[in-house]
Amino acid sequence: MEIPFMSPGVAKLSRREAKALSRQRLIDATIEILVGEGPGALTTGRVARAAGLSQPSFYVHFRDMDEALEVAAQTIGERIRQTLVEARRRLKTDRSRSALSEAFGVALDAFLSQPVCTQVLLRYRRDETTPVGRYAQALLETLRGDLVADCRAMGLDAARAPGLELFAEYTMAMTLSTVEGILDGRLSDRARCLDALVRSSVAVYGALQSWPGGTPHSR
Amino acid sequence: MEIPFMSPGVAKLSRREAKALSRQRLIDATIEILVGEGPGALTTGRVARAAGLSQPSFYVHFRDMDEALEVAAQTIGERIRQTLVEARRRLKTDRSRSALSEAFGVALDAFLSQPVCTQVLLRYRRDETTPVGRYAQALLETLRGDLVADCRAMGLDAARAPGLELFAEYTMAMTLSTVEGILDGRLSDRARCLDALVRSSVAVYGALQSWPGGTPHSR
C-alpha cells in the first residue's frame, strides 16, 4: 500500500488560514506598490490584483484604502522595531570601542535586513499627511529615545554631556544617512561605513560633551 | 481740476502681466496644497480654486497636473538654490572658526528663509515617484558637491582627507537635521544650534581626516 505523497508546500489551508494569508498578501502588495510607484498608485484594484484577488475582495479584508494603509504602516513599523529590539538585546553595555562598533553594526543591519520597509520609513518619515508618515515619525522618535537611553546605560554621563539629545539627533542623522547611502548604492563597503560612522559619532560626542551651552531644545 | 487718486496696489495690469500673475498663483497654490495636504490632495480643481480661478482655467496655464507639478518643483528648487548661491557668494574662504561659523549660518538661514519650499524639499527628497522628489534629490546632490568644493577652496586638503565625500554626507545630514529640528519646533535657539553644528562638523572632519581607509564609495 502506498502512502500518498504530501507536498508540504501545497498543504491545504483552513478557511481561517487562507483568509489570513490573503490579508497578508494585500498588506505586502500595499507596501510594495507604495515603494515602487508611490502613494498615488495605491488603488484598491491594483492592490487586490497584485495580491492575486479580485478588486471587490479588497473589501472583505479592509473597510477602505485608509485602513489598509494604516495596517501597512503598523506592519512596517513593527518589522523594523522588532529587528531593532532584537539588535539592542544583543548589546553589551560596556564602553569599549568594539561594543560601540557592534551596537552601530547591528543597528545598520537591522535597517538593511528590511530594505523595503526601511525605504518606506525613510521616504515618508516627514509626510504627516499619510498614516505611513505619522508611524515613521513616531518610530524614529522612539529610536532616538532608545539611543539616549542606551547612551546613559553605557555610562555616558548626562551631567557631563548637556548636548546628549543633540548628540542623539546627529547620530541618528548620520546613521540614517549611511543607510540611505548603502540602499542607494552610493556607499558599498559596510565595514568601512561602519568604521566611519563610529568614529564620527564618537567625535560628535566629544565635541558636544565639552560644550558649555547645554542642549538648545525648547522646553 | 482733481487728479484722480491712483492706488499703486490696484494699478491695472496688462493682459500679459495678469496671466503671469495667475500662473504664479497656481504654482504657489500647488506648493501650498502639497505642504498642507500632501500630493493626494492635488487636483486641478483645488489648485485652481485656491488660486482664485475656475477649474477649467487650470488648463489655460498647464497641460495637466504633471506639468504643473514639474514647474512647481523647478520653482522650489530654484528658490532654495538661489538663496544658497547668494549665501555662498558672501563666504570668506579662510579657515577661521568665524568664517566656518558664518558659512553654516548662512546655509541654515537660506533654508529657513524659504520654510515652505524647504518643507517640500525635506519631505519628498527620497520620493522618486514624483517630479518634486527627483528635483529635490538632484538639488541636494548639487549642494553636496558645492560643499565638497567649498571645503577644497577653504584649504581642506583632499589628499589628507580621504573621507571628504563622507564628511560632506554627514555634514549635510547634520545640517538638514538641524533645519528639521528648527522647522518642527524641537530646536529653538538658532545660535546654539549653529555652534553645535559647527563643533560637530569640525569633529567629524577630524575623525575622518585621520582615517586610514579612504572613502568607502563604490566607483
Add this chain to the structure above:
DNA sequence: TGTACATCAGTGAACGCGCGTTCACTGATGTAC
C-alpha cells in the same frame, strides 16, 4: 482721439473614465447529528 476689429484669459456646461462601494450569488469549507 475715436472706431472697428482681433485677441485671448477665463468660464459654465457637458461628457467620459476610473475608482470606490454595494450586493446578490457561488462554491468550497466547516459543522451538527
Add this chain to the structure above:
DNA sequence: TGTACATCAGTGAACGCGCGTTCACTGATGTAC
C-alpha cells in the same frame, strides 16, 4: 462514516461620484487705421 445544512471568502455586475478634459462662448484688453 455519511448526510444535510450553515458559514463565508471571493466574485461579477451594477452604480454613483469626482476628477480630468474639451468646447463654445464672454467680455475685457489690445491693436490697426
